[in-house]
Amino acid sequence: xxxxxxxxxxxxxxxxxxxxxxxxxxxxxxxxxxxxxxxxxxxxxxxxxxxxxxxxxxxxxxxxxxxxxxxxxxxxxxxxxxxxxxxxxxxxxxxxxxxxxxxxxxxxxxxxxxxxxxxxxxxxxxxxxxxxxxxxxxxxxxxxxxxxxxxxxxxxxxxxxxxxxxxxxxxxxxxxxxxxxxxxxxxxxxxxxxxxxxxxxxxxxxxxxxxxxxxxxxxxxxxxxxxxxxxxxxxxxxxxxxxxxxxxxxxxxxxxxxxxxxxxxxxxxxxxxxxxxxxxxxxxxxxxxxxxxxxxxxxxxxxxxxxxxxxxxxxxxxxxxxxxxxxxxxxxxxxxxxxxxxxxxxxxxxxxxxxxxxxxxxxxxxxxxxxx
Amino acid sequence: xxxxxxxxxxxxxxxxxxxxxxxxxxxxxxxxxxxxxxxxxxxxxxxxxxxxxxxxxxxxxxxxxxxxxxxxxxxxxxxxxxxxxxxxxxxxxxxxxxxxxxxxxxxxxxxxxxxxxxxxxxxxxxxxxxxxxxxxxxxxxxxxxxxxxxxxxxxxxxxxxxxxxxxxxxxxxxxxxxxxxxxxxxxxxxxxxxxxxxxxxxxxxxxxxxxxxxxxxxxxxxxxxxxxxx
Numbered sequence: 001x002x003x004x005x006x007x008x009x010x011x012x013x014x015x016x017x018x019x020x021x022x023x024x025x026x027x028x029x030x031x032x033x034x035x036x037x038x039x040x041x042x043x044x045x046x047x048x049x050x051x052x053x054x055x056x057x058x059x060x061x062x063x064x065x066x067x068x069x070x071x072x073x074x075x076x077x078x079x080x081x082x083x084x085x086x087x088x089x090x091x092x093x094x095x096x097x098x099x100x101x102x103x104x105x106x107x108x109x110x111x112x113x114x115x116x117x118x119x120x121x122x123x124x125x126x127x128x129x130x131x132x133x134x135x136x137x138x139x140x141x142x143x144x145x146x147x148x149x150x151x152x153x154x155x156x157x158x159x160x161x162x163x164x165x166x167x168x169x170x171x172x173x174x175x176x177x178x179x180x181x182x183x184x185x186x187x188x189x190x191x192x193x194x195x196x197x198x199x200x201x202x203x204x205x206x207x208x209x210x211x212x213x214x215x216x217x218x219x220x221x222x223x224x225x226x227x228x229x230x231x232x233x234x235x236x237x238x239x240x241x242x243x244x245x246x247x248x249x250x251x252x253x254x255x256x257x258x259x260x261x262x263x264x265x266x267x268x269x270x271x272x273x274x275x276x277x278x279x280x281x282x283x284x285x286x287x288x289x290x291x292x293x294x295x296x297x298x299x300x301x302x303x304x305x306x307x308x309x310x311x312x313x314x315x316x317x318x319x320x321x322x323x324x325x326x327x328x329x330x331x332x333x334x335x336x337x338x339x340x341x342x343x344x345x346x347x348x349x350x351x352x353x354x355x356x357x358x359x360x361x362x363x364x365x366x367x368x369x370x371x372x
Numbered sequence: 373x374x375x376x377x378x379x380x381x382x383x384x385x386x387x388x389x390x391x392x393x394x395x396x397x398x399x400x401x402x403x404x405x406x407x408x409x410x411x412x413x414x415x416x417x418x419x420x421x422x423x424x425x426x427x428x429x430x431x432x433x434x435x436x437x438x439x440x441x442x443x444x445x446x447x448x449x450x451x452x453x454x455x456x457x458x459x460x461x462x463x464x465x466x467x468x469x470x471x472x473x474x475x476x477x478x479x480x481x482x483x484x485x486x487x488x489x490x491x492x493x494x495x496x497x498x499x500x501x502x503x504x505x506x507x508x509x510x511x512x513x514x515x516x517x518x519x520x521x522x523x524x525x526x527x528x529x530x531x532x533x534x535x536x537x538x539x540x541x542x543x544x545x546x547x548x549x550x551x552x553x554x555x556x557x558x559x560x561x562x563x564x565x566x567x568x569x570x571x572x573x574x575x576x577x578x579x580x581x582x583x584x585x586x587x588x589x590x591x592x593x594x595x596x597x598x599x600x601x602x
Contacts, residue, residue: 152545152582179381179577245543248384286377324377350380368380 001065003037005057007078007085007102010042013055014075016215016236017046020053020208021071029068029116033075035089035098036066036114042089045117046071051205051240052120066114067091069098077107122230122239125223129192131172133233136220137213139174140206142185142363145332147203148178155245159206162198162247163189170194175250181329182250182366183336197226200247205229205240212236254366255352258345260318262291266342268312269296270334276300276308277327286370287327291346292320300327323349324372333365381578386542390434396537398530401428401523408436408494416519417486418493420469422500423523426563429496432523433465436494447474447495455482463492470497470504480511526562531555534562538569539583544576546583553585557592568592 017033025031034045042059045052077100078087087102091111100107131139140159148156160175170189175182201209209231213220217233224230230239276298277287290297296314301307323346334342337357345354355365397405404421407414423429437444442463448471450458455478458464464486469479486493497504501515526534532555539546558564571591576583 148580150576150580150582153543153577154545155543177382177384178580179384180379180580182382248386250384252385253382326379352382366382368382371375371378371380 001035001037001067001098002063002088002090003035003042003059003061004086004088005042005059007081007087008083009057010087011075011078012215013042013044013057013235014071014078016055016212017044017053018071018075019211020048020051020204021046022048023072029112029118031070031072032068032112032117033071034066034068034114034117037061037089038064047118047120048204049118049120050202051208051238053208053236053238055236057235065091067098067111068114068117069109069111073109074100081105120228120239120241122228123225125225125228125230127192127196127224128221129190129196130219130221131190132219133213133217135187135190136222137210139172139185139187140210140213142336143174143176143183144206144210145336146176146178146181146183146365147206148176149203150178153179154243155200155247158200158202158243160198160200160247160250163193163196175247177248177250177253180326180368181333182253183333183363184250184254184365185363187362193222196224198247199224199226199229200243200245201229202240202243205238208238208240212238253352254364255345255347255354258347258351258354260291260321260346261316262296262318262344262346263315264296264312264342264344266334266337266340269314269342270331272298272310272312273327273330273334276310277331279305279308280327281305285327286324286372287330288322288324288372290320290322291316291318293317318346321346321349322372323353324370325353325367326370329367333367336363336365338363379578379580381574383574384577390431392435392438394537395428395431395435396530396533398527398533399524400526400530401432404428404432404521404523407521408432408439411436411440412492414492414519417490418483418495418518420501420515420518420520421494421496421523422498422520423496424498424525424561424563426561426566427523427526428562429523430467433467433494433496437463437465440492440494442492442494447471447479450478450482451475452478452481454478455485458482459485459489459491461491462489463494465494465496467496469495470499470501476506476508476511480508480514483511483514525560528555531558531560531562531565535565535569538566542569542573544573544583547585550583550585550588554588554592 036043041056043056045054081102085102090099092099096111097108098111143159162173163170164173171186172189172193173186175184212233221232228241279302280300281302288299296312298310333355339357343356343358349369352366352368421429440463442465443461444465446467447469506512535551572583
């Protein structure tokens with residue numbers, strides 16, 4: 001293989017693919033990125049056996065061929081090369097090494113043959129639809145924070161993507177929960193998504209998708225089977241296994257009869273929560289909300305350090321209620337809202353509370369209280 | 373001392389799995405399982421399936437109901453008026469036959485009509501009919517004559533297997549050492565096992581932690597204290 005490619009293009013492509021490679025690997029080839037040059041294109045591929053990312057870029061191929069080299073190392077090398085440089089990649093004879101040349105720099109990297117490189121056989125993907133990058137980003141960004149990080153609860157370690165009939169219209173919904181809070185975002189289902197299976201996209205794939213979607217692709221094609229998902233961006237293809245589990249019937253934890261309505265100025269509320277929570281301990285970050293007529297009192301008590309209180313004016317005229325929440329969760333959720341105000345729908349101190357921009361907003365958050 | 377604040381967790385619903393492949397056969401329930409499997413070659417059109425709470429009666433009844441295309445009804449729901457309709461399907465599973473608030477006249481009528489129409493009946497109960505407190509002597513004698521099969525207290529292997537199944541049903545990854553630890557320390561009852569796994573699931577979700585041996589020890593200790601107080 002002998003390939004010459006522009007440094008910036010190669011760096012961008014390596015930037016996309018190298019991230020899925022785990023830093024530590026017991027199988028050496030999983031540390032490598034696959035490079036294959038043919039028909040005027042250089043194709044890069046990396047995998048951790050759960051996710052696979054490939055990217056194709058134009059290159060000058062003087063001798064077609066393929067090899068694999070350590071992903072982080074080649075990424076770091078190319079990153080440190082001067083801007084605007086041409087990079088040549090060349091397998092030198094039978095030495096099992098790949099040479100990287102650019103200007104006066106020369107590197108020899110230990111290579112492993114392509115034949116050992118695993119393929120995440122995608123199989124048939126019967127469902128296919130297209131989303132604008134903005135919509136996909138919204139679905140993910142508004143829900144990602146609620147994904148569970150507790151590994152043994154694997155069925156919550158991702159975003160549940162599914163279609164659902166809402167008042168006669170089919171919606172595409174993304175839902176994530178860690179058992180303490182739940183995020184639900186929906187948009188009108190794009191053509192082709194109707195009838196897709198409900199799938200759980202794993203956290204690591206979600207994080208990669210966010211980075212890829214930020215890199216300027218206009219639209220994203222999503223293909224699905226019951227076991228895998230494939231997203232195609234401009235020149236980049238991400239394939240991921242899905243979580244083999246059943247997402248719980250989340251609709252049953254979204255309350256419908258919460259009649260105590262509280263409207264707050266979002267930014268004032270978040271700042272007040274942030275201020276009083278300074279006093280809270282790392283482990284129990286509980287803040288108590290005492291609601292009375294037009295008034296909200298936030299209180300944090302920490303036996304080790306003291307207490308804090310702040311009062312803000314709010315729109316509230318239901319029966320007085322005291323309810324505790326994890327301050328971190330309140331800040332996470334208010335950070336997701338888009339409007340100037342936040343609408344809380346409460347029932348009692350032991351039941352889930354709904355948080356939204358306004359009644360009927362496309363993003364809905366549910367938060368379980370803390371007993372304080 | 374003031375209790376530290378405690379994060380509450382969603383009550384995330386769970387559908388129990390009552391499929392044939394989910395039933396765990398062991399010496400304590402193999403006779404009952406064999407009877408269910410033998411249908412329709414039963415010695416009679418009626419079978420009384422008895423066993424302690426959580427021993428797998430409903431699971432066996434559900435396996436049978438699927439095979440026999442039977443409806444399932446709780447004994448207290450049976451009223452005189454529905455009897456002909458209930459029998460019309462040709463097979464009926466009656467759960468909690470020894471539960472409270474049942475209409476004895478309706479049940480008696482149902483047994484008679486089922487016999488007349490050659491409809492199959494499977495009744496689940498915790499105790500033998502003599503201990504149901506029946507006030508209708510004819511009903512009692514009918515039930516005494518009905519063939520029965522009982523499920524015993526679970527053996528070690530079954531208790532462990534059921535614990536594993538309960539965790540798997542809840543999609544929880546739990547180390548085998550945790551299962552061994554629990555199996556050695558809980559009452560030999562599948563109902564207790566179910567209860568404990570439910571509490572552990574909830575506790576782990578609330579704490580945002582995995583189900584560990586330490587957590588099991590803590591919950592078992594707390595349960596022990598509660599029992600002592602009772």
